[in-house]
Amino acid sequence: MHKGIFIIVILMTIFIGFSAYPGTVQNLGKWEKGELLLENYSFEEGLAAWTLEDGKCCDRGGEYQWEIDNREAQHGDKSLKVIGVIATGTDWHAKITQMDVSMKGGRDYTIIFWARAEEPRVVSINIQLQHDPWTTFHGNGKNFNLTEEWEEFSFTFLAGVDIDKDMWVGLAIAQSDVDFWLDNFRYFEGEPEDDLTLEEPFAVDAEGKLTTQWASVKAEWF
Secondary structure (H helix, E strand, C coil): CCHHHHHHHHHHHHHHHHHCCCCCHHHHCCCCCCCECCCCCCCCCCCCCEEEECCHHHCCCCEEEEEEECCCCCCCCCEEEEEEEECCCCHHHCEEEEEEEEECCCCEEEEEEEEEECCCEEEEEEEEECCCCCCECCCCCCEEEECCCCEEEEEEEECCCCEEEEEEEEEECCCCCCCEEEEEEEEEECCHHHCCCCCCCCCCCHHHHHHHHHHHHHHHHC
């Protein structure tokens, strides 16, 4: 087969393969350190991929609302504003999470996010199996003290078990009814210095992954 035709066949195979995998890189079955394992991490696509559980669903008494704020952002043009109506004083009675997240036992993972509040308040990490028996993982109850200024917070943990798209990652928020803003919420394998969004956001969809593969193919063949 002529080399040029061979290359075209390879590229078409890559394109077809990756176009069949929407969503985050974890849907491809493997990932590299620093690759984002969450979608819509800076809320530029509105509320897509995120879930608000505010306690009304389960008779816990908490009540919260959320909206996209186009005037307040740490990253990009938008942020998530969480509006407190009724707090219960128990953090996990209300949560902001992203579902169907994975981790691999024996590897370090990091959560990093930016947040600020109307006045000082606390939020905490929530990493949990998303069905009965609702197993909680590392970091639950880890508090972060928000202030009126944007600040970056991070937490790194060593995964103890393999979870394949069967847990959620997010924040527990029912300690307080103070409004706050959330932006640039990332979750990835590695330490903070492995964060590939430090200079430029890393593509997490199939199209972005294809671009990465195309660059490597060109480097190898041309």
